[in-house]
Amino acid sequence: MSQMNKVAAWSSELNLICEMRSALSHLNKTEKKIAQNILADPEAATQKSIAVLAKNSGVSEPSVNRFCKRFDTTGFPDFKLKLAKAAVSGIWETVHPVKPEDDTGKYTTKIINNTIANLMAFKQSVSYQQIQLAVDALIRAKRIFIVGLGGSSATARDAECKFLQSGLSACYPVDLIMQRMVASNYAVGDLYFLISQTGETKEIIEVAELAKLNNAPVICLAPEMSRLSRLSTLKLQIVRVNSLDRLSFSSQATYQVMLHILAAGISVQKKYNG
Amino acid sequence: MSQMNKVAAWSSELNLICEMRSALSHLNKTEKKIAQNILADPEAATQKSIAVLAKNSGVSEPSVNRFCKRFDTTGFPDFKLKLAKAAVSGIWETVHPVKPEDDTGKYTTKIINNTIANLMAFKQSVSYQQIQLAVDALIRAKRIFIVGLGGSSATARDAECKFLQSGLSACYPVDLIMQRMVASNYAVGDLYFLISQTGETKEIIEVAELAKLNNAPVICLAPEMSRLSRLSTLKLQIVRVNSLDRLSFSSQATYQVMLHILAAGISVQKKYNG
DNA sequence: TAATTTTTGTAATTTTACTACAAAGCAAGG
DNA sequence: CCTTGCTTTGTAGTAAAATTACAAAAATTA
Structure with a gap:
């Protein structure tokens, strides 16, 4: 990381989930653990406390906090907020192919x-x-x-x-x-x-x-x-x-x-x- | 309020901002103060702490907390989260007519x-x-x-x-x-x-x-x-x-x-x- | 007006997030 | 291979935020 404190400077216009996904390869192990844990279910992550998220990811609370700040947020609560927003607009990122067994509504x-x-x-x-x-x-x-x-x-x-x-x-x-x-x-x-x-x-x-x-x-x-x-x-x-x-x-x-x-x-x- | 604890039972499918807006007339003064304060700028409200929001609305912190719980949330943080989501999806509620002075991008x-x-x-x-x-x-x-x-x-x-x-x-x-x-x-x-x-x-x-x-x-x-x-x-x-x-x-x-x-x-x- | 219920606020508690600092891990140079 | 200096991670303590319990105030009813 060194001097590059804000991972996402070059993609600040994209939403948080995109940023995390694209930053994934540049992250170190601890950060990667956190990122993967969040990306596995961003919606669920917005409901968790920093303690729970840290435990689930197998890292310490301050690591999570630092992780958040790297993504242009003021801290964990702000991060969760932006994550929630991203998850909402992200509904449109995943496309769902029509299957033969789908009913009319589907x-x-x-x-x-x-x-x-x-x-x-x-x-x-x-x-x-x-x-x-x-x-x-x-x-x-x-x-x-x-x-x-x-x-x-x-x-x-x-x-x-x-x-x-x-x-x-x-x-x-x-x-x-x-x-x-x-x-x-x-x-x-x-x-x-x-x-x-x-x-x-x-x-x-x-x-x-x-x-x-x-x-x-x-x-x-x-x-x-x-x-x-x-x-x-x-x-x-x-x-x-x-x-x-x-x-x-x-x-x-x-x-x-x-x-x-x-x-x-x-x-x-x-x-x-x- | 009396026995009707959850204002929004009949409109739980709508987003939080809609719920608040439609519940507005059924609310008492304290609740109305809070609701109006939030609705004035929902996006900004998501950044505030319960203390700030309470002060701005001229009510006490527990009043804000109780207000949140009336809207099917577990508390203030959960409320803010749902508010943020509602604000995002609400982008699509307001339509913007094309004006003659608009440039190409606009x-x-x-x-x-x-x-x-x-x-x-x-x-x-x-x-x-x-x-x-x-x-x-x-x-x-x-x-x-x-x-x-x-x-x-x-x-x-x-x-x-x-x-x-x-x-x-x-x-x-x-x-x-x-x-x-x-x-x-x-x-x-x-x-x-x-x-x-x-x-x-x-x-x-x-x-x-x-x-x-x-x-x-x-x-x-x-x-x-x-x-x-x-x-x-x-x-x-x-x-x-x-x-x-x-x-x-x-x-x-x-x-x-x-x-x-x-x-x-x-x-x-x-x-x-x- | 007194009694009861509801609403609101104060104060204490608990939870949650953050900061300072120290230990561990890692890389470059001797 | 060890040491020095740097980065990364975690521990413990601190601060802040949210929640609860309770009491006071307001409103409602008899």
């Missing part, structure tokens, strides 16, 4: 909770700068062509509605041939807005490649690190709670929210420019 | 938070029974016709995708004339699935009335208490955080999640029946 709450978790992850990862750039580009564009296939076709339709409502010139060509046609007939002022849940669909990558051939600006709404994302000039990347199957949450809800944010941005921006 | 987080708040409200109000009934009806139906106009057209398209993916026979007639045609040519086994953000759009109500004339089953995805909702045989009602304008959150995200839940229900159900 899978309903699971899906809603997982979707909320995904939105929270999205909130943490979203780049305001990219949104700002996207809003600017959308407003500047003379024509916006939206492409989305399969599961993303509804999202594409939604984008068309929202952009039209915001007073932009948006068009969502329904079939693939039309989409290709649009992509190969680029004119200055055109903008391509490509939507994909996977970012790997062959047909949409073709559209992106066609656009690139013409040096056309391409905004994509796709998972980070996908092929589509790499082909685009402006990336609105959507993280997703990993290790979660398609059934267990609505990733499209996140896409929808992203579109909503863009629409709001356009409205806000337009109000200022006249 | 309106982005506001929209995401408001959408989460809306999903939470939805979670609390959703009827599992209605979902169960809807899933059953959808599986039983020979043909499902989906109708949604304007902002709901994308949602309708999404419903079509999801139902088709689940192996059902779903169809979303794009234009209004087709929709009317479909509604007036009811055959046994048909099911109408009507989607509306307002539940008051004239054209969709016409479709619902046409269906009703034929005694056709109608599932609606609409706000509670709307005209469309009253016309339908099965209502999937969507509450929304009130006093929030269209721009400030994505209500469609909630609709999308509802569709996702139905699709999951269909998959789960089908797995059991073979």
Whole structure:
């Protein structure tokens, strides 16, 4: 530990449980004992006294007290308080996959909770700068062509509605041939807005490649690190709670929210420019 | 107080701040002093000691202690803990409207938070029974016709995708004339699935009335208490955080999640029946 | 108004958390 | 391999915080 008194200086914005988890490897044995004991059941730890927690962890009371102070708290009671808060917001960290034996109530709450978790992850990862750039580009564009296939076709339709409502010139060509046609007939002022849940669909990558051939600006709404994302000039990347199957949450809800944010941005921006 | 020792017996599921607020009128002066002092800034109260809180409220320490015990807690520390938790989850109770002067970061987080708040409200109000009934009806139906106009057209398209993916026979007639045609040519086994953000759009109500004339089953995805909702045989009602304008959150995200839940229900159900 | 009940506060007790200090463990240098 | 100096951990004492028991005050009822 030596001079590094506050383990978590570099992650003070994250919640206490995250901090502890990520600090775990940097801790020495006594601290690790305490951390593991708390992390095993944070909720339960908030109910314990310093004496009980020390005994359970096999360390002395002052060790627990010192441990607490290392995590940016004034002492044990303050630590417990912050831990309790973290445990509440942490409900959304653990995702619960839908299982075939779940009854209606179970899978309903699971899906809603997982979707909320995904939105929270999205909130943490979203780049305001990219949104700002996207809003600017959308407003500047003379024509916006939206492409989305399969599961993303509804999202594409939604984008068309929202952009039209915001007073932009948006068009969502329904079939693939039309989409290709649009992509190969680029004119200055055109903008391509490509939507994909996977970012790997062959047909949409073709559209992106066609656009690139013409040096056309391409905004994509796709998972980070996908092929589509790499082909685009402006990336609105959507993280997703990993290790979660398609059934267990609505990733499209996140896409929808992203579109909503863009629409709001356009409205806000337009109000200022006249 | 007399024999009623636990003020909050009838609302134990709500969080502590809600309980205090609703109990406020039933409290006597000393208790009211304490409650008001805490409610003025619950977050700050969690940092105070019993002595400070007592002094600030103009009462004695044991009074504060007794006050805590009335709210289903073991004592002051436990009370503070539960208060802290309530304050955290309470973030989602207050919604923040998007303002024209908001910068990118501000309106982005506001929209995401408001959408989460809306999903939470939805979670609390959703009827599992209605979902169960809807899933059953959808599986039983020979043909499902989906109708949604304007902002709901994308949602309708999404419903079509999801139902088709689940192996059902779903169809979303794009234009209004087709929709009317479909509604007036009811055959046994048909099911109408009507989607509306307002539940008051004239054209969709016409479709619902046409269906009703034929005694056709109608599932609606609409706000509670709307005209469309009253016309339908099965209502999937969507509450929304009130006093929030269209721009400030994505209500469609909630609709999308509802569709996702139905699709999951269909998959789960089908797995059991073979 | 007196008697009874309820409410509130004072004072003592207990519990809990914290601090000072000393012992043990560990690393670098002789 | 031992010593010196540093870090880490624990023990014991101290301080603070919360709780309890009890008594006084206020309110209620007859």
